[in-house]
Amino acid sequence: MPLSIAVSNEKMMESVAVLNDSARKLIRTFMPGALTILLTKKPSIPDILTSGANQVGIRIPDHPLAIELINRFGPIISTSANLHSHEDPIDAKLPMKDLKDTVKICIDCGKTAKAEPSTIVDVSDGTVEVIRKGAISQEEIEDALSE
Numbered sequence: 001m002p003l004s005i006a007v008s009n010e011k012m013m014e015s016v017a018v019l020n021d022s023a024r025k026l027i028r029t030f031m032p033g034a035l036t037i038l039l040t041k042k043p044s045i046p047d048i049l050t051s052g053a054n055q056v057g058i059r060i061p062d063h064p065l066a067i068e069l070i071n072r073f074g075p076i077i078s079t080s081a082n083l084h085s086h087e088d089p090i091d092a093k094l095p096m097k098d099l100k101d102t103v104k105i106c107i108d109c110g111k112t113a114k115a116e117p118s119t120i121v122d123v124s125d126g127t128v129e130v131i132r133k134g135a136i137s138q139e140e141i142e143d144a145l146s147e
Contacts, residue, residue: 002050004036004057006078008070013058016042016075022123022145029144031060032067034135038122049077055124065109088117 007013010027017039019027026037041056050056061067061078070076089095092108119134121141128145130138 001079002053002057003077003079004059005045005049006059006061006066006070006076008060008067012070012075013039013060016045017056017058018042018124020123020126022126022128025145025147026121026123026141027060030136030140032062033060034062034116034118035059036118036120038120038124038131040124055122057120059118063109065107 005016007016010019010024010031013019013027018041019039023037023039026035036057036059038055038057040054041050045056059078061070066076087094087098089098089112091111092106096103096106116135117132119130119136119141120132122129122131128141130141
């Protein structure tokens, strides 16, 4: 499964992927927040991260601790804290139960602001395709792009 990259701002996003006008509109409207954008990766991003695809998922998380870690250490490879196809976690209890003793450290920052996962949108070729419906609706995305 491909993994995504968490960044703290648009400039950092540009260091790992090729941004286009659609991506910039979505970034400026919804990020930080529950949106993952699929973009054409830069050559520095290894294929193992993207499962061989030319696109990489990128988001700006809406949590001050995540932003602080990214600002201190650079882009972070990220994924949901659950096994593939298992329930999306909204607090630290579910991942600890789901992942059991494979987790060495868990930072419990309380419940997530939204129970829905991020919306995943592919804008890598300039067109817009919603890959996974989530917290941000397709209508909201279309409205942001039409402005």
